[in-house]
Amino acid sequence: MTEPDLAFAGIAELAPRIAAGEVSPLALTEAALARIEAQDGALNAFMTVTADAAIEAARAAEAEIAAGRHRGPLHGVPLAVKDLFATKGVRTTGGSKLLGDWVPDHDAAAVERLKRAGAVLLGKTAMHELAYGTTSDNAHYGPVRNPWDAACHPGGSSGGSAAAVAAGLAFGALGSDTGCSIRQPAACCGIVGLKPTFGRVSKFGALPLSWSMDHVGPMTRGVADAAIMLQVLAGPDPRDPNCVGRAVPDYGFGLNGGIEGKRIALARGFFFADCDPEVATAVAAAAQTLGGLGAVVEEVELPEMEAAYLVGGMIIACEAAAYHAKSLRERPEAFSAELRASLELGGFYSAVDYLQAQRARRRITEAVLGAVQPFDAVLTPTSPVPATPIDDTPRHHGALRHRNTIPFNLTGLPAVSIPCGFTEAGLPIGLQIVGKAFDEAAILEIARAYERATDWRARRPAGAP
């Protein structure tokens, strides 16, 4: 394997070679740091690069593996972490000036789990300010750029994680998703982004945007890699009151099986309204491909989606306004004007409005669970629109970028975005696969079957060596 091939290899391919001593964690880490050094000036994907700590962790991993103590498939694998996860001794800004010099004295649960699995953490990735936005164009730290076209945004809020993985600067990354923030940047950057079921992965130590809508999950280049990361991340944690104690299945089991007879719904209507024609065509073609693999694909309309979109956005606005109320009152200058306006407006909803929204949420969830029940998975475009130029983004895209994803933050159902094509301009398109609660395994199996049947994953951004 050449150096660039190695940089774009999947975790699932690397893991057995690392375990066998054929690939050196130290060499992988040094190569990743060299790629960051060479490319991140243009991409702005990283807020902080922890080169010394990464080299030290890689050396330790290499020594342990050589001594016969291989911890598992993430051991010695260089990963990146969105800058809203607390990292002990490493600045954690949340993409804000508010926390510009915060150095936590503890790790977030997800970071703890990655470290325990032996992963090598390369640094913290850039993001939309305090995770409240969908482009990663950050008023304080500048825009993150899309590796497929540096003039374009990478999506958000986990734009730095998506750009880093797409450009081969890291083999995977941690993201968080309150309305779209793992899946939509994954779609914009041509990678895999998994939002697990609410409560599947601990949020302890992740800076909140909206307590009842936030999710933590992996961003990777391949589906099997996402399964490997989820295996490490999933599980109970009493420090997160919403994290559940359910047993964690083996996400690798059955991953490469067939999907004959699986019932898959293609959700029309709401999800295709105002959809870019190239996106609509690619997603319809993906549904056909899955049909060709033996799945039974039917068209459906999920109920109450417009309400889910509105109620979801409102709950985020209220919870974000509550979380940041003190800071907004005492240090308004620490927020960008855009974010300040969003938070101020969230504060104008009443307690009655919020509770009615949470009652509506129960009704919407009941309706969606009923509609999803007969199916193994539901397909939608991840985002109705691909990435657009940072300096020339149509204003109405602001309402579209999270439209197709936020219903599954509201309902808490698991959803994964995988690449399903490219626009004529060469920008990636994402397919969202939604599953039943706690059945991440089913959507990963379907995603993997699609990935094996297509060659989107083999493409690399033109600027990438």
Add this chain to the structure above:
Amino acid sequence: MTEPSDSELRRMARKLFGRDIDAARIATFRTRLAHMARVKALLEDWEGRLGEREPVTVYRVPAPGSGTRRQEP
């Protein structure tokens, strides 16, 4: 997708906040204001459709050791 005019936004603001807000605030809130008006209208429309439904869980007895998601910076 057409955007509301300034006069429509002023009318929306009056209805939402019960008072006039200045032009600078209107400009700042712009698309968010229209969104907020849609949300309020939806919630009003749904008042009769929610039956005896309670809100999704906003409280349960904490398990021992459960705490906050992060320590304050």
